[in-house]
Amino acid sequence: MTLYDWLLFLHVLAAFAAVAAVVLLSAILAASWRSDGVADAAPFLRMTKLGSRLWDIGGAGTLIFGIWLAVYVEGYELWDGWIVAAFVLWVIAAAAGTRVAVGFRRAFGADAGPGERAGSIRSQRALVVHSVMALAIAALLVVMIYKPGA
Amino acid sequence: MTIALVRPDDWNFPLLLHVAGAMLLVGALVTVAALLLLAWRGDSPRLVRLGFRTLLIAAIPSYVLMRVGAEWINSKENIPDEAAWIGIGYITADAGLLLLLVSTILAGLASRKARREPPGGGRLARIAAVLTLLLVAAYVVAIWAMTAKPS
Numbered sequence A: 001m002t003l004y005d006w007l008l009f010l011h012v013l014a015a016f017a018a019v020a021a022v023v024l025l026s027a028i029l030a031a032s033w034r035s036d037g038v039a040d041a042a043p044f045l046r047m048t049k050l051g052s053r054l055w056d057i058g059g060a061g062t063l064i065f066g067i068w069l070a071v072y073v074e075g076y077e078l079w080d081g082w083i084v085a086a087f088v089l090w091v092i093a094a095a096a097g098t099r100v101a102v103g104f105r106r107a108f109g110a111d112a113g114p115g116e117r118a119g120s121i122r123s124q125r126a127l128v129v130h131s132v133m134a135l136a137i138a139a140l141l142v143v144m145i146y147k148p149g150a
Numbered sequence B: 001m002t003i004a005l006v007r008p009d010d011w012n013f014p015l016l017l018h019v020a021g022a023m024l025l026v027g028a029l030v031t032v033a034a035l036l037l038l039a040w041r042g043d044s045p046r047l048v049r050l051g052f053r054t055l056l057i058a059a060i061p062s063y064v065l066m067r068v069g070a071e072w073i074n075s076k077e078n079i080p081d082e083a084a085w086i087g088i089g090y091i092t093a094d095a096g097l098l099l100l101l102v103s104t105i106l107a108g109l110a111s112r113k114a115r116r117e118p119p120g121g122g123r124l125a126r127i128a129a130v131l132t133l134l135l136v137a138a139y140v141v142a143i144w145a146m147t148a149k150p151s
Helices: A003-035 A037-047 A048-072 A081-108 A114-121 A124-146 B009-040 B045-077 B085-115 B120-149
Strands: none
Touching: A003 A037, A003 A081, A003 A124, A003 B045, A003 B120, A037 A081, A037 B045, A037 B120, A048 A081, A048 A114, A081 B009, A124 B009, B009 B045, B009 B085, B009 B120, B045 B085, B045 B120, B085 B120
């Protein structure tokens, strides 16, 4: 395997981890939304840690190996339009994903009051932030496949 | 140094379907594995039920998307079937479908049993958890094959 093969494999594997985090957190959100309070949702909220880890690894991996690839491959530059668009989408996804993870952690944490815990996941705002995260990841995939302007 | 190659525009949509389907499939399988492993440790019937529903609602449709996209892009690229990476893709996809269906049936039976006679269905859910983990491992190999393209 060449260095390019390794970089591409690790970049794509990290992207799979990020999407896995989105799917896992969506499943927790859907299950928690239908639960009767935080105690009822506790079994699902136990998966929050795995979702956060996958999100961290996926986010860091796509960025590090993506930049490495852009520098390594002749014909790509970091300031290409599609790469800049990917950076912007990555920042949006990372910001939304971090907020989603914080919301779940607060819901599962012992330091928050019951009202705050329920509100941190079962609110319109939480749903909007979660949707922004998922849409940003979907848009990132579209940009990576179509590479507009490349 | 590797030189960037740009694929024809009409390959992009089938490739997008294939990759999106594969990503959602792996995401769904990771979620199901986590749910069933948690259920294994704490035998909560609701975790098994959510695992079953995730297989049914997310994993199977994602598999279809991945597989349809794969055939579509393959028909455009005209890659010889003897290419090792295509072979790995077909083996993991076809054997994976069998394991996916068996896992779904086992998780469904476990969920049903747990609802009728709680906390039953533990053994079935455990087998489904192991099969799902095997599937995740197989698809990591497939991701390697699709990206490194061993000849």
